[in-house]
Amino acid sequence: MMRLVMPDRALEGLTIIEVGTRGAASYGAKMLADLGADVIKVEPPTGDPDRALGPFPGGEAHPEKSGTFLYLNTNKLGVTLDIAGDKGREVLGKLVAKADALIHDYPPAEAEAAGLTYDAIRAANPDIVMTSVTPFGQTGPQKDFKANDLTMQGAGGWLWINGWPGNPDLPPLKAFGRQPSYQGGLNGALATMGALYGRSRGGPGQHIDISIQECIAAIIEFVLPTWSYMETPVVRYGQRPIHPIDMFQCKDGAWIFVLCIEEPQWERLVELMDTPEWATWEVAADRFVRASNWDALRPFMEEWVSQWNADDLYRAAQAKRIPFAPVSTLGNLLDSDHLKARGFFVEVAHPEAGTLTHAGAPYKLSETPWEIRLPAPTLGQHNAEVFGGRLGLSDAEIESLAVEGVA
C-alpha cells in the first residue's frame, strides 16, 4: 500500500478505517487524517451520534451542522454502513482487507454484537492493526461498566482532584467537555501510529486494547505517587506542593493566573510588587513554605493583583520572565495576535455548514505540515467513491445497499 513516489504528507499511503460513535475514535482518526492518512469513517446509516450533539448555528439542530462532528471529522471520507447485519459486515470486511489499521470505540459487548472483534477483523486482514478504545478496556471485572466522560473522570482519579479546595459542601467538579474521550483518542492515535511504525519495520499486525481509565490514571500529575510514596490522600486543587499557583480577578473584571515555579521567578515577582513586607516574612521564604502558608498569604496577593488590569499585569510579569498567564475567554483566543501570527485557527469550508473557524494544528512539522484538505463528510458522501472506486462494487450493488438500508 506504500506509494513509491516521494510522499508530501507524513502519513500518506496509510489507510485507516474508523468506526467511531463516542468522540474517542473520531479524534484519534482525525489526528491520523490531519497528517495525511487516508481515513474512511464508517457511520451507521442513521449517522454518528455526534451529528446530534451540536453546537448548531442558532441552536437549530441539523445533522450536517453539528460543531462537534464538523471539528472531529476533518480530512475523512465518510461512508454509511449498517455493520449489525451480515451484508454490512461483508462490506466492512472488504474495507478492512485494504486497510492498514482500524480504530473504533465500541465497548466490548457492543463491539461483539457489531462484529468488531479482533478475530473477525483479523480474518479479513491478518496484518491489520486494530485499536479498541473503550472506557475500561477489554478485560477485567468492570469491562462492561457503563460510562461517560463524567464517570470516566471519576474512575481515572481526576474528578476527585478538581473543585473548590477546602469546601466540603461542594462536590468534585468535572473538567469541561469530553476530556476522557479526547485522551482515549489521543492515546489511540499514538498507539496505532506506534504499531504501524513497528509493522513498517517488520513487526506484526496486532490488537491494541486501550482503557480510557488507564489513560487518565497515567496523567494525573503527582496524585498517584502521593499515595505510593507517602500514603497520603490528595485533596482538591488548592493543595499544591508549591505556591503561588492561583487565579485572581483583576480590576477590569478579567482573571489572571499567577504562577511562579522557580525561586528566581518569585524573586522577580517580589520586585514587581515593590517588595511588600509580607513577601519578606518567613512564611513566604520559599516555594514549599509559601505553599504551607498559602491561606494566610493569599489575601495579600489578591489585594495586589486587584489593582491591575489583567492584560497589563500579564505583560508586566512576562517582561520580567515571570510565567503569569491570562485566563482566556474563547473570544480572546480567536482574537489573539500571537495565535493569528502562527496561523493556529483555520477556516474550513463545508458544503452545508458554510465556512467555520476551527482550532487547528497541535504541531507544525517543517516537511509535512498538518493541513486541512477536506471538511467533515456529509452523511454517506463518499459511498459511491469508496464502495465503487475502491471496492469495485457495481452501481447496482451500491444501489441495493442503499435500498436495503445497509448503507
Next chain:
Amino acid sequence: MAGPLDGIRVADFTWVWAGPTNTMQLAHMGAEVIRMETSKRICTLRMFPPWPDGKPGPNRSGYFNQYNQGKRAILLDLTKDEGAAIARRIVEISDVAVENFSAGVIDRLGFGYDELRKVNDDIIMMSMSGYGATGPDKDYISYGPAQVPMSGLSALTGYKGWRPMHVGMSYGDPTAGLHAAFAVIAALFYRDRTGKGQYIDMSQWESSMVVIGEAFMHQVMNGAAPERDGSHDPHMAPHNVYRCAGEDRWIAIGCGSDEEFGALCGVIGKAELASDARFATIAERKANEDALDAEIEAWTSEQDPFEAMETLQAAGVAAYPPLVNQEVMESPHLAARDFWVEHEHPEVGVRKHAGIPWHFSETPLSVKRAAPVMGQDNEYVFGELLGMGSDEIAGLVEREVIK
C-alpha cells in the same frame, strides 16, 4: 521485537513535565531515551514531592519517577565546550532530539535545529515550548498549569454562576506530551520512507486548545462560549456528582437515554419519577434539573458510593465514584489488567507507578526499568555508546564536564 521503536534512540534535552511525558511514551514503545541532565541545574521535577518519609532528594521524587520510567540518564554540563561537543556526539547517534525550553533557549545553548542537522542530517527535532517557536509572544515563558487557563479550559470549567476554575492538574503538560510523541513517530515513519528528518514546532498552548474544539465551534457559530454549568451536560440529564453517605464521599451518575433514566428511577425506589411530566424527556429533565438532582441526592446521600455504583451498574446506569488516589491504586479492575509497574529503585525501593495504557496483543510493551537516578547511565553512554576509556571519563569528571 521488543517494541515498535526498538533501536530508535532519543537525545532527551527535556525537563519538568511536558517534555518528559513525550519521551516516556517513546520509551514505552521501546526507544532508548537518554536524559541529559546536570547537577548544576537539577530538573525541577526532581525537586518536587512526593518523597518517601517526606525526605527530599533529587532521586526520591515520585512525581519525577512516574514520568521518567524506562529512560537512561547522564550528567553533562552543556554550557562547557567539551560537554556541548559530547552532546552533539549523542545527537549524531540518535534518531530524535526533544526539548521543551522556552523558544530560543535551545538555540542559545547551541543545539538549535540547524546545528543538530550539521551533525545528523536526518534528525527529527521536536521543540515543545509553551508559546511555540514563532509569533510575537514566543519569548514568553510558560508551564503546564498555565496552559489550563490560557487555553480557555478554565473559562469553560466551573460551578454554575461561579468564577473560572482550574481542572485539578497541569493538564497542558500531558496533553502536549502525548501529541508530541504521536508527531515524532509520524515523522519517523516519514523519515524511513524518504530519508528526510524534520523540525517540529509544537506549542503547548495550541496543543491544549485542540481538546476543546467543539467549544470553539460554539463560540464561532453563536458568538458565545458554553456557560459554566458544574458537572451538568447539555445533552444528558441527570448528569452530576451526588453526595453519598460518609465524609466527602460522592458518586458521578449520568443517564444518556430515557431507558437509563427509567432504570435509575427503579434503583432509587422512585419509579414514578420516570413518568413524572417534569422528567419525561431529556428536554424536560434539563429544564427541571435542580429538582431532579435533589430527588437523586436524597437517595445517594444514604448510600455507600461503591455499593451504589454496583447497584446502578447492574441496572445499566453509568455511575462511578470519584476515586481518591489510594482507591485508584487499589482498584481490583486495574490490578486485574496488570496496569501497575513496580521496579526496584536504588533510593526509593519498590514503589507502584502507573503503567502503559495500551495493551499490544502480539508485541506486549513493558516498562524496562525504574526512572533513572542522576548520572546512572554515565558509564553506559560515555563508555559503551561513545567508546570513551575510563581515563577519558575520569578526566571529564575531573574537569566538571560530567557533572
